[in-house]
Amino acid sequence: MSEPIIGGKSFTAVAINCAAKAGEWIKTKLGNHTSLSLKYSAQDLVTEVDKGAETMIRNLVGTHFPDHSFLGEEGVQPGPEASTKALQSVQDAEYLWIVDPIDGTTNFVHGFPFFSVSIALAYRGEVIVGVVYDPMRDELFVAEKGKGAYVRGRRMAVSGETTLGESLLATGFPADPNYAQPLNMKQLQALAPQVRNIRSAGSAALHMAYVASGRLTGFWEIGLNSWDLAAGALLVKESGGTVTDMQGNDYHLGVRHVAASNGRVHGEFVNALQQAEAGG
Ligand code: 2AM
Ligand code: CA
Secondary structure (H helix, E strand, C coil), X not given: CCCCCCCCHHHHHHHHXXXXXXXXXXXXXXXXXXXXEECCXXXXXXXXXXXXXXXXXXXXXXXXXXXXXXXXXXXXXXXXXXXHHHHHHHCCCCEEEEEEEEECHHHHHHCCCCCEEEEEEEECCEEEEEEEEECCCCEEEEEXXXXXXXXXXXXXXXXXXXXXXXXXXXXXXXXXXXXXXXXXXXHHHHHHHHCCEEECCCCHHHHHHHHHCCCCCXXXXXXXXXXXXXXXXXXXXXXXXXXXXXXXXXXXXXXXXXXXXXXXXXXXXXXXXXXXHCCC
């Protein structure tokens, strides 16, 4: 059995192993899933592949670290209240694994090749290991707190843009039609003329990994859950970037409305998001 050392290799090795195994299996199921259910709404999907991948990861983690706590998307009832409650019940755990077996399930269901496995380990509420794996490109993004972040074994760094005008941003279109969708549209409308361009590819974890690796200048989305963000937040921070909520407060596990960037444009970015919200 691996030795449980804080930030030690064994945690990261297990996280990588879980992400790689689950990702390989998910890839074999692309176009072959047999059950599709709606969770909270017609936009909130789950397949047997999400559930199977989560079980695979939970069992593997449990074999190595039976005393650790586990928070996975498919173990939680749908909807924001249940997610917040589930996080509150475990966030003080000594060691907590936070797992999204497929981030970008809509893409997986439609065969759009942009989804990922997201696995984070938090120690007393602080993320110490983050792994995001894109099985379609076989790209593994790994970060350890204080030790940097890597993709395909190469050290990652955020991009160099210093103004919004030179920035390539991404956002996620939220499902909630009452609050999140109209606000996201306002933000999009306000930001589009101020930036180089905007993408929306449908996996928050992978968008965060792209900010970390310098492929995107920044990313924002309203209404995410801890499992969408925990691993990606460490990737961005360990690559020299900044992760906050939409008011510019530092990231923590409870953040649902996120703004992540290379840091250099963060002030301008958050300012523009706030001005959009204020209708200015
Ligand atoms: P998921 O695929 O794990 O559900 C896309 O905009 C991002 O939002 C993805 O990371 C996706 O994660 C997440 N997402 C999709 N539907 C959602 C919903 N109903 N509530 C919250 N997050 C959602
Ligand atoms: Ca998911």
